[in-house]
Amino acid sequence: MSKRIYIFDTTLRDGEQSPGISLNVNEKLKIATQLCELGVDIIEAGFPIASKGDFEGVKAVAKNIRNSTIAALARTTKQDIDRAWEAILSAEQPRIHTFIATSDIHMKYKLKMNPEDVLAKAVEMVSYTRKLCPEVEFSPEDATRTNPEFLYRVIESVINAGARVINIPDTVGYLTPSEFGRLIHDIRNNVSNIDKAVISVHCHNDLGMAVANSLSAIENGAEQVECTINGLGERAGNAALEEVVMAIKTRNDHFNTAIRIVTEKLYRTSSMVSFATGVQVQPNKAIVGANAFAHESGIHQHGMMSNCETYEIMTPESIGLKKSQMVLGKHSGRHAFEEKLKELGYSNLEQEEVNKAFQLFKDLADKKKYIMDRDIEALVTQESSKVSETYKLEYFQTSSGSGITSTSTVKVSSGDCAGEEAACGDGPVDATFNAIDRAIGMTVELEEYSIKASTGGNDALGEVTVKISKDSVKAVGYGVSTNIIEASAKAYINAINNMVSRLNEPNKKGRVAFKLARNYNYFGAGDGERWGLELP
Numbered sequence: 001m002s003k004r005i006y007i008f009d010t011t012l013r014d015g016e017q018s019p020g021i022s023l024n025v026n027e028k029l030k031i032a033t034q035l036c037e038l039g040v041d042i043i044e045a046g047f048p049i050a051s052k053g054d055f056e057g058v059k060a061v062a063k064n065i066r067n068s069t070i071a072a073l074a075r076t077t078k079q080d081i082d083r084a085w086e087a088i089l090s091a092e093q094p095r096i097h098t099f100i101a102t103s104d105i106h107m108k109y110k111l112k113m114n115p116e117d118v119l120a121k122a123v124e125m126v127s128y129t130r131k132l133c134p135e136v137e138f139s140p141e142d143a144t145r146t147n148p149e150f151l152y153r154v155i156e157s158v159i160n161a162g163a164r165v166i167n168i169p170d171t172v173g174y175l176t177p178s179e180f181g182r183l184i185h186d187i188r189n190n191v192s193n194i195d196k197a198v199i200s201v202h203c204h205n206d207l208g209m210a211v212a213n214s215l216s217a218i219e220n221g222a223e224q225v226e227c228t229i230n231g232l233g234e235r236a237g238n239a240a241l242e243e244v245v246m247a248i249k250t251r252n253d254h255f256n257t258a259i260r261i262v263t264e265k266l267y268r269t270s271s272m273v274s275f276a277t278g279v280q281v282q283p284n285k286a287i288v289g290a291n292a293f294a295h296e297s298g299i300h301q302h303g304m305m306s307n308c309e310t311y312e313i314m315t316p317e318s319i320g321l322k323k324s325q326m327v328l329g330k331h332s333g334r335h336a337f338e339e340k341l342k343e344l345g346y347s348n349l350e351q352e353e354v355n356k357a358f359q360l361f362k363d364l365a366d367k368k369k370y371i372m373d374r375d376i377e378a379l380v381t382q383e384s385s386k387v388s389e390t391y392k393l394e395y396f397q398t399s400s401g402s403g404i405t406s407t408s409t410v411k412v413s414s415g416d417c418a419g420e421e422a423a424c425g426d427g428p429v430d431a432t433f434n435a436i437d438r439a440i441g442m443t444v445e446l447e448e449y450s451i452k453a454s455t456g457g458n459d460a461l462g463e464v465t466v467k468i469s470k471d472s473v474k475a476v477g478y479g480v481s482t483n484i485i486e487a488s489a490k491a492y493i494n495a496i497n498n499m500v501s502r503l504n505e506p507n508k509k510g511r512v513a514f515k516l517a518r519n520y521n522y523f524g525a526g527d528g529e530r531w532g533l534e535l536p
């Protein structure tokens with residue numbers, strides 16, 4: 001019988017620590033729901049002590065997700081562990097993942113502790129955790145630069161203290177696949193009670209070896225792989241879940257292992273995470289990149305037409321990509337639209353989201369002859385990325401051309417009030433953003449702006465993603481339209497709404513107060529402190 005490999009996804013914890021990524025509770029819950037449907041065994045939902053928002057995110061995931069173990073990260077301190085337990089105690093299968101660094105360099109410079117104290121602390125806190133939570137995972141941080149004899153002692157001691165999963169992190173992404181495989185092999189041969197625990201690995205991609213290292217660990221007896229969707233994570237990221245999974249599946253002749261992942265949901269999960277984080281997937285990315293299954297060269301195409309296996313080691317369908325691309329048009333009804341949504345993997349949409357997406361689809365069908373899968377994904381993403389709409393774009397008008405200053409007029413409403421403002425800018429998009437800033441009465445930093453066409457053709461939808469920040473709070477926004485200025489304005493307002501909802505979460509760093517626009521009284525807000533929020 002083939003050995004079972006457990007997939008531990010840390011998109012919501014390590015992935016969320018990527019530069020520029022910040023997910024709100026709602027986004028975390030949506031991603032966790034999708035990870036659960038994908039068949040992820042363990043979802044690491046966050047680091048509850050880090051912030052109130054992180055705590056609330058983990059708590060919401062623990063409360064709502066069934067069929068996956070929910071893990072929370074904690075340092076080896078009572079405060080961290082208590083907070084982690086408080087966040088996950090309502091989970092069906094809770095797990096606390098606690099860690100302390102064991103390499104000389106980390107112990108000396110970061111922890112300022114000697115090895116014996118580190119060992120004692122690890123043991124004490126693992127047994128403390130074990131009294132609260134039935135499942136304890138322990139990580140010796142920077143394991144790959146830890147003195148092996150010390151590493152074996154730590155592992156043996158924490159297993160005796162009650163740890164049931166031992167995670168070996170290549171924290172700095174330093175080892176080569178053969179070295180990492182050898183380390184796992186040595187741990188199995190030198191830790192006397194290792195058969196009482198599952199060996200897990202957590203590889204970083206600083207030298208592009210995270211997936212290879214994880215697979216090498218599997219060859220040497222590791223049974224759990226920690227990874228993230230699209231390889232997100234600190235610095236160069238973690239091992240990409242989709243690559244680890246498809247390598248195991250496609251080369252089952254070699255690995256001879258079983259996994260629970262429903263690979264047909266990989267593509268959908270990847271795009272959902274990409275939209276929520278605003279981090280786009282590079283076109284040549286293995287498995288989920290736009291070109292991963294594209295065959296451009298004539299020789300390849302000829303071979304593919306005769307027999308797919310000439311150049312294809314796995315099918316697009318196996319990750320949930322459909323071959324049929326042309327779908328709906330003006331005369332397609334609601335039933336066909338809903339069927340299409342199901343086919344594209346949108347099985348957990350609220351009825352209201354479906355209604356709105358259908359309306360947008362009908363509007364689009366008046367402008368665009370053939371509506372492709374990608375267009376529908378864009379519309380649904382726009383609808384589901386909407387948080388409560390504090391601000392709504394009523395209309396915009398721009399004027400621009402060569403040799404003249406671009407100007408834009410916008411009308412933005414909030415509840416039953418509305419304000420209108422005009423502004424100049426460096427091009428029509430900049431002018432529109434400036435006018436929106438004025439109407440709303442706050443200035444945010446535009447950190448990133450990207451635009452792409454949803455499909456080929458002159459009537460393609462323009463998809464705009466913007467990232468904004470104010471003080472240290474970041475937000476992503478997304479908008480689509482056949483008019484790129486409109487798509488940009490929608491994305492910008494969506495990002496601002498996301499930011500406002502984020503600030504309304506009972507959490508986050510620093511006190512942020514939005515001033516209201518000059519004429520805000522006429523919006524009906526009154527006291528000028530409407531967005532003044534107390535933040536720890």
Ligand SMILES: [Zn+2]
Nearest residue numbers: 014202204234
């Ligand atoms: Zn990590």
